Amino acid sequence: MLYSILIAAILVIVCLSFIIRRQSKAALEQSLKLKQAYKELEQTKPMRDLGESTATISHDIKNQMSIISGYATLLIRSKTIDDKTRQMADNILQATVRIQELNISALDAARIKAKHETEAFAAAEVKA
Numbered sequence: 001m002l003y004s005i006l007i008a009a010i011l012v013i014v015c016l017s018f019i020i021r022r023q024s025k026a027a028l029e030q031s032l033k034l035k036q037a038y039k040e041l042e043q044t045k046p047m048r049d050l051g052e053s054t055a056t057i058s059h060d061i062k063n064q065m066s067i068i069s070g071y072a073t074l075l076i077r078s079k080t081i082d083d084k085t086r087q088m089a090d091n092i093l094q095a096t097v098r099i100q101e102l103n104i105s106a107l108d109a110a111r112i113k114a115k116h117e118t119e120a121f122a123a124a125e126v127k128a
Contacts, residue, residue, distance in 0.1 A: 054110040061103045069096040 075081060075089035 051110050051113075054107060058103050058107040062100060065096045065100050065103070069093055069100075072096065 069092075072089045072093040076086055076093065078086075081089070
């Protein structure tokens, strides 16, 4: 009887040891996955910073182009300027429109890139 209790106790200890090792291995794997996800998150920080800088610069360019285009429009509507000056003001206005379009395109491209990187990170996080 004592012998069978001893064998049962040893079996319980072996089983518990196996379960603990399995749990430890799973916890270690989870920890490694979390470390990898954190590392990937840290790598996206410069892109986030670049995106924020792009947005700030884009906003500043937009403001300055609005001022320039506003004054060019006022010149074009003025009755006191000659045709050559009006044509120059119209050229300025067209150039500001092109710059604003480029600015919007650059900002959209930065947003798309940031969205793709965010989605890629989320997908990697789900896999972890």
